[in-house]
Amino acid sequence: MEKILDVKDLHVTFTTYGGTVKAVRGVNFHLNKGETLAIVGESGCGKSVTSNAIMRLIPDPPGKISNGSIHFHGKDLVRLSEKQMRNIRGVDISMIFQDPMTALNPTLTIGTQLMEGLRQHKKITGEEAKQKALEMMNLVGIPNPEERLKQYPHQFSGGMRQRIVIAMALICEPELLIADEPTTALDVTIQAQILELFNRIQEATGVSIILITHDLGVVAKIADRIAVMYAGKIIEVGTKREIFYQAQHPYTKGLLKSVPRLDLQGEKLTPIDGTPPDLFSPPVGCPFTARCPFAMEVCDKVYPGTTELSDAHKVDCWLQDERAKQLLASTANN
Amino acid sequence: MLKYILKRLLIMAVTLWIIVTLTFVLMVSIPGSPLNEERGTNETVQKNLEAHYNLDEPYHIQYLLYLKSIVTLDFGPSIKQPNQTVNDLLGRGFPISFELGIVTILVAVFSGIILGIVAALKHNGIIDYMAMSLAVLGISIPNFVLATLLIQQLAVKYEIFPVATWSSPAHMVLPIIALATGPMAIIARLTRSTMLEVLTQDYIKMARAKGLSPWKIVFKHALKNALMPVVTIMGTLLAGILTGTFVIEKIFAIPGMGKYFVESINQRDYPVIMGTTVFYSAFLIFMLFLVDIAYGILDPRIKIHKKGGES
Numbered sequence: 001m002e003k004i005l006d007v008k009d010l011h012v013t014f015t016t017y018g019g020t021v022k023a024v025r026g027v028n029f030h031l032n033k034g035e036t037l038a039i040v041g042e043s044g045c046g047k048s049v050t051s052n053a054i055m056r057l058i059p060d061p062p063g064k065i066s067n068g069s070i071h072f073h074g075k076d077l078v079r080l081s082e083k084q085m086r087n088i089r090g091v092d093i094s095m096i097f098q099d100p101m102t103a104l105n106p107t108l109t110i111g112t113q114l115m116e117g118l119r120q121h122k123k124i125t126g127e128e129a130k131q132k133a134l135e136m137m138n139l140v141g142i143p144n145p146e147e148r149l150k151q152y153p154h155q156f157s158g159g160m161r162q163r164i165v166i167a168m169a170l171i172c173e174p175e176l177l178i179a180d181e182p183t184t185a186l187d188v189t190i191q192a193q194i195l196e197l198f199n200r201i202q203e204a205t206g207v208s209i210i211l212i213t214h215d216l217g218v219v220a221k222i223a224d225r226i227a228v229m230y231a232g233k234i235i236e237v238g239t240k241r242e243i244f245y246q247a248q249h250p251y252t253k254g255l256l257k258s259v260p261r262l263d264l265q266g267e268k269l270t271p272i273d274g275t276p277p278d279l280f281s282p283p284v285g286c287p288f289t290a291r292c293p294f295a296m297e298v299c300d301k302v303y304p305g306t307t308e309l310s311d312a313h314k315v316d317c318w319l320q321d322e323r324a325k326q327l328l329a330s331t332a333n334n
Numbered sequence: 335m336l337k338y339i340l341k342r343l344l345i346m347a348v349t350l351w352i353i354v355t356l357t358f359v360l361m362v363s364i365p366g367s368p369l370n371e372e373r374g375t376n377e378t379v380q381k382n383l384e385a386h387y388n389l390d391e392p393y394h395i396q397y398l399l400y401l402k403s404i405v406t407l408d409f410g411p412s413i414k415q416p417n418q419t420v421n422d423l424l425g426r427g428f429p430i431s432f433e434l435g436i437v438t439i440l441v442a443v444f445s446g447i448i449l450g451i452v453a454a455l456k457h458n459g460i461i462d463y464m465a466m467s468l469a470v471l472g473i474s475i476p477n478f479v480l481a482t483l484l485i486q487q488l489a490v491k492y493e494i495f496p497v498a499t500w501s502s503p504a505h506m507v508l509p510i511i512a513l514a515t516g517p518m519a520i521i522a523r524l525t526r527s528t529m530l531e532v533l534t535q536d537y538i539k540m541a542r543a544k545g546l547s548p549w550k551i552v553f554k555h556a557l558k559n560a561l562m563p564v565v566t567i568m569g570t571l572l573a574g575i576l577t578g579t580f581v582i583e584k585i586f587a588i589p590g591m592g593k594y595f596v597e598s599i600n601q602r603d604y605p606v607i608m609g610t611t612v613f614y615s616a617f618l619i620f621m622l623f624l625v626d627i628a629y630g631i632l633d634p635r636i637k638i639h640k641k642g643g644e645s
Contacts, residue, residue, distance in 0.1 A: 103536045
């Protein structure tokens with residue numbers, strides 16, 4: 001499989017009056033062509049910062065990609081100039097934002113906003129741009145596209161706006177689409193429609209998707225692989241099946257247990273106790289130690305190495321160490 | 335749209351009527367009359383003059399006569415300068431006042447917006463601080479102080495610009511600076527703050543994610559949204575500039591309408607008071623109407639007419 005994106009040892013920091021926030025602390029992951037990778041984690045774990053870093057949309061100052069590389073088709077995006085980056089944004093990599101109510105400019109028509117990316121990047125006549133816009137609106141399922149092009153965002157419902165935003169992101173036929181919580185602001189029936197749309201678009205265009213979310217339901221529906229982020233690090237990554245059925249990291253297990261399920265009636269919902277660590281001074285060891293029911297002394301002192309359980313399944317946890325397994329076995333026997 | 339405009343025109347007419355009525359009441363309630371000067375005119379002459387200007391009629395008749403003069407747009411002769419009609423005075427003064435006012439507005443709006451944008455883009459930089467210090471000065475210094483300062487420095491001391499009157503572009507520079515600085519400062523501060531707010535919006539991030547140039551992002555996406563509050567305060571600023579012209583015209587000896595307006599009140603020159611008041615009010619009301627129309631054009635959410643129900 002061809003890797004189109006390869007992120008290595010990515011660090012992002014934000015300098016504030018209170019000190020430096022280490023929002024992303026050495027993230028590694030890759031994305032294959034045509035695949036959907038979901039990055040999940042609770043609020044503030046650095047998943048949105050990671051996606052903004054790929055687009056180089058981190059406001060600098062205060063933000064800064066302090067280390068690492070983001071290889072996209074062999075080019076390191078971290079090293080590109082702002083001008084070079086502009087020719088990648090919207091053309092090769094596109095992005096969809098969380099809230100469709102605010103992602104569209106209220107003073108410009110849908111048509112203008114749809115076509116401007118196209119007009120910016122491709123040498124194309126107005127008529128061709130319009131044809132392409134109509135085509136995209138058909139693809140994302142907007143009725144009466146011809147008429148709708150002339151309308152303004154306030155004349156669309158939330159779900160329709162998110163469709164427009166998706167059409168806008170896909171109009172230059174990008175290879176990579178980053179969707180930052182694309183369904184969080186929508187109600188449940190619309191969510192399902194939009195997820196369906198993602199599946200359909202991926203089949204039609206072969207676009208690779210990075211999906212940022214905290215909603216495991218969404219992940220279950222469209223992801224191929226899942227990366228679990230915690231306190232600025234990816235602590236476990238694997239195929240959807242591996243994460244849902246063979247999760248290894250206590251945090252991943254905790255996340256899965258805290259999702260209400262209809263098929264397991266009567267089972268208690270177990271939230272993860274405690275709060276994520278302060279990223280002004282992140283712990284040197286595993287950041288989950290303070291909340292982990294299996295925490296050992298080593299967890300607090302040293303960050304665990306990565307254990308490869310299969311080609312796709314990797315986890316950063318001391319419990320994977322042979323000696324830890326022995327320890328658990330012995331305590332179980334006593 | 336047409337329905338809205340007709341409705342607005344009606345409201346404008348009512349507003350004007352209220353202004354005229356109030357002006358009339360104020361006018362007749364201040365002591366004195368245009369005719370009772372100590373010239374030793376005998377009683378018959380006085381009576382004849384009063385009859386000539388309809389001043390012997392009861393107030394309600396006089397009031398109706400004024401209303402008639404407004405409807406027919408003929409304000410009659412000035413009492414103090416009997417060889418001139420009020421329309422003559424307005425015809426002579428208005429183009430000059432209008433020129434002063436319009437150029438001032440254009441200067442204030444354009445320089446204010448540009449200053450505001452630059453300050454917002456260089457947020458917390460040295461340019462931002464300089465622009466905003468300038469704006470605070472501009473807001474705090476009254477235009478008549480600035481006017482005298484400008485005359486003293488640039489006209490008298492360095493002789494760069496002429497001191498007064500209104501005959502060439504060079505004559506226009508000082509009065510326009512004096513009059514435009516205040517509104518410009520207000521617009522600059524407002525543009526800066528709304529621009530800063532707009533630049534953090536999601537649709538600006540979306541525009542960046544599309545790979546648009548910073549230039550396009552600022553002028554196509556941000557500016558239109560940032561201008562909304564500026565348009566809103568334009569009404570107030572217009573009124574300020576309008577009254578500012580009285581003072582500035584006086585200081586720079588500009589032969590505009592302001593002079594007649596002020597003098598007519600001192601001299602109780604009733605037809606001129608009525609004529610200038612009506613003219614100024616009508617002008618201001620009309621400008622406010624234009625501002626509202628502009629608001630609707632800038633922000634499609636404030637559509638005045640809509641087939642589908644939104645109002």
